[in-house]
Amino acid sequence: MDGDGGGDPAGALPLGSAPPLVLRKLQRLYHGASGAAFANMHSAGPPALLEIMRARGATELEAPPTEVAVFVVGDPGSGKSSFINGYAQELLLQPAGGPAGVAAAGHSTGSRAAPLRWVRSASAAVGLPSLLSAAAKQFPEALPDPAMCLAAAAACPRLDAVDLVEVKAQALGDERLSEALAWMAARAGIVLCLADSQRQPAVSAVLIAWLKRVMESTTPQCLQFVLSKVDLVTRESDRIRLTAKVSRLLSDGLGRAFEVLPITRKDAQRILLESLSAATHEVSVGGNIFQVPPVSQREGDDPLDTGTARVMRAADACAAERLRQALARLPADAAAARGAAAAQLAALPPPGAVTGSAVAVAVVRARLLQLASAMAVAAFLVPFVIDEDADPEVVFMLRAITFGLAVVLGLLFLCLLGAGGSGSKGSAELDHTAAPSAGSDVVE
Secondary structure (H helix, E strand, O other), rough: OOOOOOOOOOOOOOOOOOOOOOHHHHHHHOOOOOOOOOOOOOOOOOOOHHHHHHOOOOOOOOOOOOEEEEEEEEEEOHHHHHHHHHHHOOOOOOOOOOOOOOOOOOOOOOOOOOOOEEEEEHHHHHOOHHHHHHHHHHHHOOOOOOHHHEEEEEOHHOOOOEEEEEHHHHHHHHHHHHHHHHHHHHHHHHOOOOOOOOEEEEEEEHHHHHHHHHOOOOOHHHHHEEEEEEHHHHOOHHHHHHHHHHHHHHHHHHHEEEEEEEEEOOHHHHHHHHHHOOOOOEEEOEEEEEEEEOOOOOOOOOOHHHHHHHHHHHHHHHHHHHHHHHHHHHHHHHHHHHHHHHHHHHHHHOOOOOOOHHHHHHHHHHHHHHHHHHHHHHHHHHHHHHOOOOOOHHHHHHHHHHHHHHHHHHHHHHHHHHHHHHHHHHHHHHHHHHHHHHHHHHHH
């Protein structure tokens, strides 16, 4: 964050306090169960709000904000994968150069060809994230197969409202990929840049140029900078010197001062210890409840890891703000949907009204009744109007033919009688009941 206001955002929330999965549920309401990436909500429910509005002829509805994503960028070996593992409190991604990332069910194995690795909540691990899907439509050549970017799913509640995205350093050198990644980062919510304390310069010129492009499309408050692996720098004076050097490098390259906070390495042992500290403080064995002593050091108290706490608070605050915007717009959208449904309902004829099709059916039905009656009378009068010398077999055939025509015409009359009586009335009643039902589902 900038030097004059680089602390936590105003009204920062406690760590992990973002409303769980609420924003994703709103996306399901707008896009429907099939269009939302939501694993545990396959039951039948209201139809998609956007589809209802399109069906009713209203187009002023907009989709809710996308999920918040923390885009983690840095030069090779700066600790991006380790930071994501520490945030999610799981060993999800292997560092660069290692084997493919550990993948959850239904995910890619983190192919090396993918420009980024996307980690999200296991409760939302169905379909593509909305931001990734939008980027694939906007940049089809850069992201021909967005599904390969899905790396893993985490059970940690920290990811209920936030996704984590590792951006491959090699992708920033490709012009098409760099443009697509900058477009996504500007809409993600938080962009975290890791400056490597073990290399000089700590931030490469390619990375600074890409961050400058991101700054053109988003506010500087969305950018955060940390000095990674500070636990390897034993002397405090050296840490202060490196931090000042990185701050000067960013100020010269980006034209703005940013506050640089430290973060430590997230090795496997540290991640497991942090996950245990976040677990319940009570265990039950054989019906007996035992108290587990809590960890003495609270999360965010490590002076060498203040950057992680700042990122988590900023991500939670961003998720809460996007949720507030979506909820504030929801009543107006529901009212617009109900109004469009009411307009369609008003255009329908009343249940007892006679439409043009009903008049046509009535005319055809009357003609059929007249012809059937005429054929029946003809079948009865055939013996009296034909010469007495006519062959009896010919007379019988004529009577059978005319009587058969009378029966067929009578059956057609009965069929149209049933269709005309229940079809027009039933269709009108169906239209009058279906339209309010859709509107009521939206509002509920």
